[in-house]
Amino acid sequence: MEKITLNIDGEGSHDFYALEQTVVAGKTYLLVTDSEEGDGEALILRDDSDSEDADALYTIVDSDQELRAVGQIFVKLLDEDGIELDL
Structure with missing residues (x-):
């Protein structure tokens, strides 16, 4: 995992x-x-920076609709790696 x-x-x-x-x-x-390692608090972050920005600007996703849509993608991706995600 990248820190x-x-x-x-x-x-x-x-x-x-x-x-x-x-x-x-x-x-x-x-x-x-x-x-x-182990159980931790998970967050979904959206990169809201412009392509020319030197630093990324991440926003915590808090919209229920956006969380469900993106969360389901992450569930499928992690399931392929044998990691269970409870959203």
Whole structure:
């Protein structure tokens, strides 16, 4: 798992571990967790940066409809790797 550090406005930086990545309708999504091993809290992040931006700008996906759609893709991708995801 790749470790990534995200700077969260007003909260400093936090380390996450990238589980999977996918692209839907031209937007890149990351599935990350706060734990390198075992059960952890998972988040789906959407890359909202422009292609010319030096740094990526990730937004936590909180729309129920978007979470369901992208989450189902991640469930299928992780299932192929033998990882169970409970959304």
